[in-house]
Amino acid sequence: MEFNITPVMIVSALAYLVLGPVVGCLIAGIDRKITARMQGRFGPPILQPFYDVRKLLEKEPVTVNNGQDFFVMAMLIFMIITGCLFFIGENLLLVIFTLTTAAIFLVLAAYSSNSPYSQLGAERELLQMMAYEPAVLLIAVGLYMVKGSFNVSDIISGGPIAVLPLLGIFISYIFVLTMKLRKSPFDLSMSHHPHQELVKGVTTEISGRSLAAIEVSHWYENVFLLGFIFLFFANGSILWGVIGIVAILLLYFLEILIDNGYARVKWQLAFKWCWKITLICSGVNVIVLYFLKMYNLV
Amino acid sequence: MAYVTKSPWVIHYDGSSCNGCDIEVLACLTPMYDVERFGIINTGNPKHADVFLVTGSVNEQNIPVIKQIYEQMPEPKVVVAVGICATSGGVFKDCYNTMGGIDTVIPVDVYVPGCAARPEAIIDGVVKGLGVLGEKKAGNYKAAVVQADEEEVEVQSFGETTDDTAVATDKEEV
Numbered sequence: 369m370e371f372n373i374t375p376v377m378i379v380s381a382l383a384y385l386v387l388g389p390v391v392g393c394l395i396a397g398i399d400r401k402i403t404a405r406m407q408g409r410f411g412p413p414i415l416q417p418f419y420d421v422r423k424l425l426e427k428e429p430v431t432v433n434n435g436q437d438f439f440v441m442a443m444l445i446f447m448i449i450t451g452c453l454f455f456i457g458e459n460l461l462l463v464i465f466t467l468t469t470a471a472i473f474l475v476l477a478a479y480s481s482n483s484p485y486s487q488l489g490a491e492r493e494l495l496q497m498m499a500y501e502p503a504v505l506l507i508a509v510g511l512y513m514v515k516g517s518f519n520v521s522d523i524i525s526g527g528p529i530a531v532l533p534l535l536g537i538f539i540s541y542i543f544v545l546t547m548k549l550r551k552s553p554f555d556l557s558m559s560h561h562p563h564q565e566l567v568k569g570v571t572t573e574i575s576g577r578s579l580a581a582i583e584v585s586h587w588y589e590n591v592f593l594l595g596f597i598f599l600f601f602a603n604g605s606i607l608w609g610v611i612g613i614v615a616i617l618l619l620y621f622l623e624i625l626i627d628n629g630y631a632r633v634k635w636q637l638a639f640k641w642c643w644k645i646t647l648i649c650s651g652v653n654v655i656v657l658y659f660l661k662m663y664n665l666v
Numbered sequence: 667m668a669y670v671t672k673s674p675w676v677i678h679y680d681g682s683s684c685n686g687c688d689i690e691v692l693a694c695l696t697p698m699y700d701v702e703r704f705g706i707i708n709t710g711n712p713k714h715a716d717v718f719l720v721t722g723s724v725n726e727q728n729i730p731v732i733k734q735i736y737e738q739m740p741e742p743k744v745v746v747a748v749g750i751c752a753t754s755g756g757v758f759k760d761c762y763n764t765m766g767g768i769d770t771v772i773p774v775d776v777y778v779p780g781c782a783a784r785p786e787a788i789i790d791g792v793v794k795g796l797g798v799l800g801e802k803k804a805g806n807y808k809a810a811v812v813q814a815d816e817e818e819v820e821v822q823s824f825g826e827t828t829d830d831t832a833v834a835t836d837k838e839e840v
Contacts, residue, residue, distance in 0.1 A: 400702075408697040412705050419705055422669035423716070426803065428740040430713065568711045575713040575740055 377456040384455040384591070385448065392587025393417050395594070399624055406628045417583070424580035432481045432573050439477035440578040446470035447585040451592040457521025460508045467504075467592075470585070471497055474570060481573040489569030492557040492635050499639045500544045503646035506654060507544075510537040511599060513657050524602035531600040531615075533660075536653030538600050540646035542619065547642065548593050550586075551623050553630040554638050565632060594620060668803035670716055670742055671796040673705040677715035679735055681768065682758075683722025686782035687749035691719055693785045701789060712738035717795055719788075723751040723758050724765040736772045742802040744795040746776045748788055753777045 397414035404411025413419075431437050450466040453459075471493070478490035512518055514534060515527040523530070531538050547554045559565035566572065571579060594616050601612030633641075680688050694701045695708055709715050712735045724732065736745065747768045750756040755766040768774050775798045778791035 404700070404702060409700040410703045411700075412702050416673065416705050419669050419672040423673040426669055427716075427742075430740045568709070568714065571714075572711055573713065579714065 380455045380457075381452040384451050384588075388448075388451055388591045389584055389587045392584075392589075392591045393421075395590055395620070396587060399620075402621070402624050403628055406624070417587075421580045421583050424576055424583070427576040429576045431576075431578065432483075435480045436477050436574065437578055439473045439480060440574060440581050443470050443473035443477065444581045444585040444588075446473060447588045447592075451588050451595075454520055454592055454595065457519060457524070460511060460518045460520055460523070463520070464504055464508055467589075468497070468501065470589075474582070477574065477578075478570040483573045485567045485572040486570060489557045489566050489572065492566075493570055495635050495639055496547055496554065496557060496642075499642035500547050500646065503540045503544050503642070503650055506646075506650040507537050507541055510534045510650065510654055510657065513654065513661065520599065523599050525604045527603060529601060529603050529608060533657055534600060534653060536649035536656075540650040541596070541600070542622070543642060543646050543649075545593060545597075545619070546623060546626055547638075549590060549623055551627040553626065553633045554642075556632055556635055556638060559632070668742075668800045670803055671800045673707075674716045674744075674792065674796055674799065675707045675709045675714050676717045676719055676792070677709055677712050677735065677739070678719045678721070679732065681720055681722030681728050681732065681752060682725050682764075683749065683751060687721035687752070687780075687788075690782050690785050691721065691748060691788060694788055699785045699789060701792070704789075704793070706792065712736075713740065715739050716743055716799060717792060718743060718745045719748050719792070720745065720752050720768045721748045723755045724768060724771050725763050726765070729765070729771050732768065732771050742799050744775045744799050744802070745772055746778060746788075746791050746795045747774045748778045748791065749783045750779045750781045753779050756781065 394414065396417040397412075400416060401411040401414060446466055447470040450463055450470060453466060454463045475490045475493050475497075478486045478493065481487075508518065511523055511530060511534070514530045515523045517523060550558060550560055556565060556569070558569040558571055571582060574582060597616045597619055598609075598612040601608050601615055678688070678691050692708075693699060694706075706717075712718075716739070718736060718739060720732065736743075745768065747753050751758060752768050755761075755764050758764045759766055765771065767777075776791045776795045778787050780787050783791075
C-alpha cells in the first residue's frame, strides 16, 4: 500500500487538530444547554465545558500513580491520531483499530488504581467495548461492500449513497453512537449527568490535568464519531453533503433526546440489547447485500 | 481571572443533619433554582470537587469522614457550612455526642446559618465561597471568615432567624 502525503491531507489533519476541540467544546456546551432546556432549566453558558477544562488545568495535580497519567495521555494521543487518520481520508479499518486502542488506554488508566469504583468502571467499559466492537467492524464491512473501498477518501468522494443499502448497519451505528457518546441508557462506566454511578466510574481516581485531558479527548472523539455519520450520506455531491450535515445535527439531537428520556440500564441489559440489535440489523443487512450483489442488483 | 470561580463542582456531605438542609441543597439543583447556570455541578467525588458543602453538626463518628473528604479535595478548595448545625452545632451544641460546628474539625470559609438554610441562602453562600476560591487561587487569601449577607439570611425561616444570625455573628467576632 503506497502512502502519499498531499498538502490537502496536512491541511485536514491540522484543521482537525485545531478545530476538533473547538467544535467538540461547542457541541458539548450546546448539548448541556439543550439538556437543561429539556428539563425546564435555564442551563449553563455555552462555553461551560471550556471553563470546566480550564479550571481542571488550574487545579493542584493529584495523581495516584505515574502510570495513570501516561495512559490518559496515550488515550488522548491515540484519539487525535484516530481523528486525523479519518479526516485525511485514510483506511477505515486503521481508523477503527486506533479508536479501539484509545479506548483500551482509558481502561488501563482506570485499572491502574486500586479504587474499587475505578476498577468496576473499567470492567464495565470493557464489557461495553465487547458489546459494540463487532458492530463497528460490520459497519466497515458494509461500507466496503457498497463503495468497494475501505479508504475514507474514496467513500466520501463517489459511489452510491450508502445509507439506503446499509439501513440496518446505519441503525446499528446509531446504537453504537449512543454507547460511544456515553449517553444515558449506556453511561454505566462513567456517568456524565448525575455524576453518581460508581461515584464516577472510570474517572473516579483521575483529577486535575488528567481529567482535563480526558475531557478534551472526548471532544475530539465526539467530532470524529459525528463525522462518521457523514460516510453514510456522502457521494461527492454538494446536495448530499448538505443532507449529511443535516443528518448529523438531527442524529445528535436524537441522542440528546434519548439521553434525557431513558434511565441508566444494567450492564447485562446493555450487552444483550447491543448484541441483539446491532448483530441482527447489521448481520441481516450484510447477508442481504451479499445476495443482492451476487445477482448484480446493487 | 481564575476559572475555578466559573466552574465550581460541589460535593455534599451530610454530617448528622436532620435532612432538612440536605433537601434544600438538592432543591438548588431543581429547575426552580438551577445552580448549573453558574456551572455548579453536584459531584459525588471529592477528587473532582472544589466546594465542600457540609450539613449537620459533627459527632465523634463522622470526624474521620469529614477529614478524609477534605483531604482528598485538590487545592484550591472551599468549605461551606450549611445550616445552623454545621455552623455552630445549633440546638445540638450541648449534646454529649456532638463536637459542635464543622469548624471544630476542618477550616470553614463560609457559614450559611438557617434552620433549614433556604436554597437562596445556600446559593448565596456558595457564590461567596467562589470569591474565597478566587482569592485562594490568586494566593492572597487571609483566613478571613466570610458570612452570607444578613438580608439574605433573614428571609430564610420563620421567626428563629435572629438566633441563628446572632450565633453566626459571634463567629465572625471570634
